[in-house]
Amino acid sequence: MNRLWPLTARGTGALVLAIACFIVANEVGIHELLYFGMLLLAVLGASIASLYLTRRADTVARSFMPDVASVGRDARVTVRVGVRTAFPTPPGVWQDTLPKGVAGDAQGVFPALGSGLRGSDRIVELSYAVTGTRRGVHPIGPLSVRSTDPFGLARRRNVFGEKTHITVAPAVVDLPALRNFAGEAGGMLHTTTTQLGQGADNLIARPYVPGDSMRRIHWRATAHRDELMVRQEEQESTPEATVVLDRGVLRWAGEAMQAPGADPGFEIAVSAAASVIARLAHDGYAVEVIDSDGTQLAERIDGGDMIEVELVINGFAKLVARRDDHLQQLPRVFSGVMTGPVVVITGRFDTADAAALAPIVHHSTLPVLLTVSPSAGSLERAADLGWRVGRIGEESEIAPAWVNAVDRAAANVLQ
Known part of the structure; x- marks a missing residue:
């Protein structure tokens, strides 16, 4: 039945019967049929009117748990509808409009409401689960409620509220921890010891500042200077790593920019x-x-700061490819720098790219190259030049490629 037609199948049958009564009453002369037809029309009119005199939504607010959804993971949507109705209303069927980026069963029974002439808006809370299917920011809504009158003769579809945007972040694959490398211990920073003198008596001392550990007080220097001095034999440092996401559109399909x-x-x-x-x-x-040109895609993340990690990943929800291509100029970013792991993630990759990226290997303790579309022989060439390589043509290949690269590097460390 056309949604613009206000009558249900039962109501349409009643209308047809009323018209038939008028026709038969005119042809046969049975006046009772005329009265019956008029009664049916009155009932239909009252049914339609009852739907337009009841139920009006003033506010619709949606909230998400968690606030940002992820591809492949469930999130819960809660819809709070503020409704004011002059007369009692029967239950209806609600449905929230979902975009292509999320999937779920966003429908259910809208509860019946009593008269609210003397009270404030009634708050109706609806809830359903969605699953992120496509990264991005997607609009959910509007909410629609389909109601029928108590006799089931007429129906009305009400559309409530505006759209609410839900952010869908990229899927995060659980990767195994690095082993036999500094910094692998569950988010704990490692400490490096730098000997600034020969022997405990020759360590360089500096004045005590609030916050220094009392265990580091250098008593001999304190007695000599007549002020608290502390040893400077230890300095805490955080191992550094770099993740390069190549967004050059030549490495991807043109749609990646859209x-x-x-x-x-x-x-x-x-x-x-x-x-x-x-x-x-x-x-x-x-x-x-x-990025492959050295542009920061996010602020530096401190070791163990998983809250900042979550913020960065959420920011990736809007990431798209860019027009230029700088992958072969990437070694300039690491010129004169020695760093920890460098993980380069790119799309199309050939032997010329492998040769161009070779200098980075000498500036990293763990050079890892993950590529979506490598050409024949390109990964072998990159491996010969010192890269720990992996193909990630599918999401299921991310973890195996990472394990293969890390295990190979760990084996080299142990030799």
């Missing part, structure tokens, strides 16, 4: 980048996230 989620290959790369960032930060590394 909107998040448009290019499956780029989505795998973004998911891999998010997963590696989470792993390295959890292992205690201070993580820099950059």
Whole structure:
């Protein structure tokens, strides 16, 4: 039945019967049928009127748990509807409009309401689960409620409220921890010891400042200077790592520039980048996230700061490819720098790219290259030049590629 037609199948049958009564009454002359037809029309009119005199929604507010959804994971949507009705209303059927980026069963029974002439708005709370299917920011809504009168003769579809945007972050794959590398211990920073003198008596001392440990007081220097002095034999440092997400459009399909989620290959790369960032930060590394031209994609993440990791991954919800291509100029970013793990994530990759990236190997303790679309022989060439390589053509390949690269590097460390 057309949704613009206000009558249900039962109501349409009643209308047809009323018209038939008028026709038969006119042809046969049975006046009782005329009265019966008029009664049916009156009932239909009253049914339609009852729907338009009741139920009006003034406010519709949606909340999400968690606040940001993730691809492949469930989130709960709660809809709070403020309704004011002059007369009691029967129950109806509600449905929330879902975009292509999320999936779920967003419908249910809208409860019956009593008269609210003397009271404030009634708050009706609806809830349903959704699953993120495409990274990006997607509009949910509006909410519609389909009601029928108590006799089931007429119906009305009310549309309530505005759209509410839900953010869907990339999927994060659980990667195993780094082993036999500094900083792997569950988000704990490691301590390096620098000997600034020879022997305990020759360590350089400095004046005590609030916050220094009392165990580091250098008593001999304190007696000599007549003020509290502390040893400076230890300095805490955070191991550093760099994640490079190559967004050059030449590495991806053209759709990667248009909107998040448009290019499956780029989505795998973004998911891999998010997963590696989470792993390295959890292992205690201070993580820099950059593009292939050295541009920062996020603020530096301190080791173990998983809240900042979550914020960065949520920010990746809007990430798209860019027009230029700077992958072969990436070694300039690491010129004159020695750092920890460097993880490069890219799309199309050939032997010329492998040769161009070779200098980075000498500036990293763990050079890892993950690519979505490598050409024949390109990964072998990169491995010969010192990269720990992996192909991530599918999301299910991210974890195996990471394990293979890390295990190979760990084996080299143990030799």
